[in-house]
Amino acid sequence: MRWLLIGIIVAATTVGEVLQAAGMRRHGEIRDFRPGAIGRALAVLARNRFVIAAVAAMAVSFFAYLALLTISELSFAVPATAVTYVLETVLAKYVLKEHVNWLRWVGASLVICGVALVSL
Amino acid sequence: MTHEHERLRIKTWIFAVVVVSSNVFGNFFLKLGMPPTLATPLDYITVLFHPWVALGVLLLIVWLMSRMALLSWADLSYVLPVTSVGYVLVAVVGKFLLNEQITMKRWSGIGLIVAGVALVSGGSVPQTAHPQPNAARPGQ
Numbered sequence: 001m002r003w004l005l006i007g008i009i010v011a012a013t014t015v016g017e018v019l020q021a022a023g024m025r026r027h028g029e030i031r032d033f034r035p036g037a038i039g040r041a042l043a044v045l046a047r048n049r050f051v052i053a054a055v056a057a058m059a060v061s062f063f064a065y066l067a068l069l070t071i072s073e074l075s076f077a078v079p080a081t082a083v084t085y086v087l088e089t090v091l092a093k094y095v096l097k098e099h100v101n102w103l104r105w106v107g108a109s110l111v112i113c114g115v116a117l118v119s120l
Numbered sequence: 121m122t123h124e125h126e127r128l129r130i131k132t133w134i135f136a137v138v139v140v141s142s143n144v145f146g147n148f149f150l151k152l153g154m155p156p157t158l159a160t161p162l163d164y165i166t167v168l169f170h171p172w173v174a175l176g177v178l179l180l181i182v183w184l185m186s187r188m189a190l191l192s193w194a195d196l197s198y199v200l201p202v203t204s205v206g207y208v209l210v211a212v213v214g215k216f217l218l219n220e221q222i223t224m225k226r227w228s229g230i231g232l233i234v235a236g237v238a239l240v241s242g243g244s245v246p247q248t249a250h251p252q253p254n255a256a257r258p259g260q
Contacts, residue, residue: 020188021196029193045188058184063164069151070158078207085200092197100197103243110236111201117229118207 005068016057023050082115135190140206146179194246201240
């Protein structure tokens with residue numbers, strides 16, 4: 001059961017965060033942080049298909065995570081979900097067309113090993 | 121261009137701090153308020169009205185919005201490792217607020233995360249992929 005939940009969390013988180021990044025990149029840099037401007041930006045984002053799909057995927061991930069927390073410890077949940085870093089960095093390069101230089105690859109790999117060590 | 125990079129870097133750091141702290145404390149309060157079991161689908165809704173869980177959810181909404189703002193200018197492959205410093209914060213909060221032991225294994229993990237974050241944040245600018253030409257049209 002918990003591996004099924006991990007699978008759902010990893011898939012939904014990866015899809016959700018890549019869609020979120022794609023949607024926000026399409027929207028463009030947010031520069032105005034006055035309350036009215038934030039409200040207007042949210043109204044625009046609420047009609048952004050990428051953002052809508054991202055929020056749906058992240059809601060699936062959130063409720064699966066709640067379910068996982070009731071049957072296992074954080075020290076199991078956290079390292080098992082760290083695999084999303086690998087998947088998302090690969091998708092950032094090939095789907096979002098980011099320039100992932102070797103420093104970013106090395107940095108992401110160090111982070112994954114570190115997360116595993118911290119939480120295992 | 122240097123000014124532009126500097127402006128983005130400072131803005132990125134401010135938002136990274138908000139993203140990391142809202143995530144760490146959001147998850148902390150969520151775990152604090154979670155009951156041992158969620159038996160029925162209705163329990164998943166009613167648990168959201170538990171005070172600690174509600175505070176956790178509120179902080180996670182702050183997390184979601186600040187992360188979306190950060191991703192509007194910074195690369196995902198930059199944001200991911202840089203915001204992972206939250207794992208370090210969790211361990212440090214555990215040590216100083218909850219008096220947990222930090223083992224040698226955990227310290228080496230913290231060291232690796234910090235090294236990874238330093239490499240990514242020091243070794244590249246936050247933004248490499250260029251926005252679409254028609255991206256920032258106001259009122260779109």
